[in-house]
Amino acid sequence: MFRINLSFIILQIKNCIFSLYFWLKILLVIIVIFLVTQIGVSSDDDTLVLLYNDGSSVADDIIDSMARTDYVGYDFKICKKLDKLKEYVQKGDAVCGIVFDEDFDLAIRTGKLKNCIKYYQSASSIDGFAIKEVVFPFILEAVSNTLIRNYLSETAPDISPEVLDLITSTNDLLNSQTNISIFHIEELGLRSPIIKSSLNLSYNIALWLLFGIALIDVYSLGEIYKAHFSGRKKAVHYLYTFEGALISTLISSLIVGLLFFTGDVLLFLLYGLICTIYACLVRFISKSNKRYTTVIPILMIVCLFISPIIYDLTIIIPSLKYISFLVPTTYFTM
């Protein structure tokens, strides 16, 4: 019924490598995976907070002490360019960017702190408020001498400048030396629950695209060969498309695996094989190419929807779990 023809396979590989269609397809996959790897995926890394001094003379000390702080969960970094700071925040790589400018100097001198710090917050993060709680004590420390001066100018207006200087310098000294601890941690050493906190987005998107490639290959190769053979007025068994599609998908899987996920090349090849068999099955059920073209985008979107590719919707709608087993991506996603 169906024989493996070696010369036909070699011809298929040659056709694949020399076709514009194949390289356009690979280019598309490479662009998508490259772009996905550029997106900062939320992980358990420390939250990045960027600091920038835009001409403030008093902010350097604050920025230094913030950058030196070892608060767990936050990574304060000094940024040298305002544009870069905004770009990082906009992309979501940094949760927020704190900018100290000349207004900040005036606020520290007068004690009127309203809107003295420019705070760029990433719209995609909910961490903005929590960071303010950590930043606020540093600002309070910077303004504490002004608060003391303001208080004494109201309650003891005749105080001598020497005494005032003595009080503020004592305050600075105490601020640097005082250590208050309001809590201690007792570790119980229990086993941490296994929670899949984040999905490997680029890996999953690569799988999704390869699934799409297999689906399109089965259609397109069928179309191309149908056109090719119809010129010779020779009927083509539709299983011939399987051979061609399989070779094309396997080469695509190999290239994607080698370029981005070197350790999983064999897994990608197996996945390519499964996807092609699956696509042929769908093509067989669809009966006509016209119906199959309608099925491809629907199947792609459904796959994105029910498989844990971008979000694991089965956590929110558990019944989706059983439907998700109907698409091959579910078995390979990370």
Next chain:
Amino acid sequence: MRIFHYLCFEIKTAYKCILGTFIGFITIIGLLLSLLYAINIAKASTEEALAINVGVVLPEDQSELGGLFRFANNLTSLKGYCNLISCSEEEVKAGLLNNEYSLAVIIPDDFFEKSIHMQPAEFTILLPHELSHNEKKLISMFHGVEHVMVVCESAIQSMYYSMYTNSFSFTRQQMENDFTSIYVKQFLSRNNIFDVDYLSSYGNYSFIEYYLSSIILISLIICSISFFGMYGNNELYLEKILSVSTSGIIRTTIIKILSQTIALSTMMLGLLLSLTVIDKIMALNIIFFEPNIIIGIILISLSVSSYTHLIITLCKCSADSSIYYILLSMIMVILCGGVVPKVYFPKALNTLSFALPFSSWHNALLSLLFENHLSGLISVLIINVILLFLGITLYVRQVRHNV
């Protein structure tokens, strides 16, 4: 008259072609929109699901700490990632074992008493396992509170030293109260210190707005695939008569593009109208159907039709031209930020994307649908002229070459 008949015929063909894919198209749109909605819900639910539960054991008969607990529980900075739950010590320990609580805070009976008398006082944090991201943030907030207390105590202590050597009109107790109230006031108004500016990868638009316009444009491109059926090898009798001269070919080409534009724009306007009705019923307030939208959709549809015509011409109307069209369009959509916002691209790619028509279509549709601005349509008009010129010139050359 022949031209008019031909136009009517082409419009009929365009509708026939597009209606064939209409059901599939509606299904795709429905699926994409529900995916968008589900992702939005999933995002919110994941954030909620990732919030940690913290068991807090308060000493009995301590109304002051109860008030402080309620204050902490209502803090905006804790919302979204931390739920404080008051419970007994036994409940907390059981909750830590079965992972109901991520960590526990046990406040001793004398904590408040010692704190107000500025004596060292510590509460205990029971940590069942290694710190997670949200737990780290909570611990950092406790460190922040320690830092505030250091600042406040340093100010009071520095006043003590000077009060030994100098005489002031106020008493020690009065000074302590005043300073405490000054720092508490500063603490309560801490959010006013920050002049907040939100930066989003979607620019001035929301996630839904950005992707809704992307979906509309992708749908336009997908629907245009059905127009490939209008470029068969068997030329019609009327088309043959009209294309005897170069001006005839130009006329038939323009008619082809016009008929595709009419089919695309009526379908898109119908879709937008139905989306507006759904929006009104569900009170979502996302889309407002203004008269300007009609002009915008017609111009964008004309642009998409010209683009489709150009690709078909470049592929020489071959059988596999639809595959090249899909692949090229997908690359263009991705490069122009239709899937991933452009801020994530390297600068060189960003510059390249401005030369591609999808960028202008996307920007124009965004400003048209959500700001009711027609300014974005200027670049669409320029693109229309270029695409029409290229499409017609190449098509005429191709037809003349074939003849």
